[in-house]
Amino acid sequence: MKRKLKKVGIALFLVLIAIQFYQPALNQNPGQDYTNDFLITTNAPSNISKLIKTSCYDCHSNNTEYLWYDYVQPARMFVESHIKEGKEELNFNEFGSYSNRKQQSKLEAISKQIKSGEMPLSSYTILHHNAVLNETQKQEIITWINSINESNSLSED
Ligand code: HEC
Numbered sequence: 001m002k003r004k005l006k007k008v009g010i011a012l013f014l015v016l017i018a019i020q021f022y023q024p025a026l027n028q029n030p031g032q033d034y035t036n037d038f039l040i041t042t043n044a045p046s047n048i049s050k051l052i053k054t055s056c057y058d059c060h061s062n063n064t065e066y067l068w069y070d071y072v073q074p075a076r077m078f079v080e081s082h083i084k085e086g087k088e089e090l091n092f093n094e095f096g097s098y099s100n101r102k103q104q105s106k107l108e109a110i111s112k113q114i115k116s117g118e119m120p121l122s123s124y125t126i127l128h129h130n131a132v133l134n135e136t137q138k139q140e141i142i143t144w145i146n147s148i149n150e151s152n153s154l155s156e157d
Contacts (some may be wrong), residue, residue, distance in 0.1 A: 002137050016073075017075060019073040020072070022076075022077075023071070023073075023074060023076065024076070024077075024080050025061065026064070026066065027063065027064040027080070027087075027109070027120040028062075028063050028064065029063060030063075032062055032063070032093065034039075034085065034093065035096065036093065036094050036095060036096030036097045037092060037093050037095065037096065038052075038092040038095035038096070039052060039053070039092065041096040042097075042148050044131055045142070045144070048140065048141060048144050049070045050099075051133065051137055051140070051141060052092070052141065054130055055119075055120045055133055056092065056119065057092060057121060058083070058124070058128070058131075059082050059083050059086030059087070059092060059121070059124070060086050060087060060089075060090045060091060060092050061087070061093045062087075062091065062093045062094075063093075064065075064079075064083055066079075067127070067128075069127070078123070082121065082123075082124070090109070090110070092107055095137065107145055107148070107149045108149070110141075110143050110145055111141075111145050111146070114133065114138050114141055114142060115138065115142060116144045117138075120132075120133070126151045
């Protein structure tokens with residue numbers, strides 16, 4: 001019995017080593033075009049820009065700032081799947097290319113997700129403490145989102 005457990009242990013260890021070699025492409029695009037970037041097109045104030053970049057851009061943009069443990073499997077697979085799903089739903093780098101209607105609905109979704117605390121994902125903030133938004137910061141972002149939502153440029157369809 002003991003011997004069998006040892007074998008299982010060794011097998012698991014080898015699997016763990018083997019999966020380290022699976023490293024999908026990184027979500028990094030240096031030199032990309034930022035003309036449609038949300039924070040740039042809306043002329044976001046620097047405090048708001050910093051908060052959104054820190055808390056949201058790793059999963060909702062074309063450039064993720066990876067930490068060393070993001071490269072360790074199986075974490076890497078979770079990270080990449082979150083980025084893929086997150087970008088499909090909302091890519092801040094491409095926000096300006098969305099239709100007005102889509103921009104409008106995404107702005108509402110952003111406020112909702114921040115207010116409810118669903119975003120940034122808690123599985124992410126466990127290791128990225130600096131991405132946690134406190135109540136004041138949440139309110140700051142929501143107030144700013146409401147102000148751009150009310151501005152003419154976006155409210156006309
Ligand atoms: C760890 C990655 C990650 C981070 C960080 C993150 N998101 Fe997300 N986000 C996702 C994933 C994955 C989805 C899609 C699945 C879901 O809704 O849970 C998503 C979905 C969304 C949606 C839903 C889109 C829709 O139209 O319903 C919004 C809005 C959103 N995120 C906003 C934000 C905002 C704002 C932040 C920062 C405060 C943020 N997210 C941070 C991964 C992330």
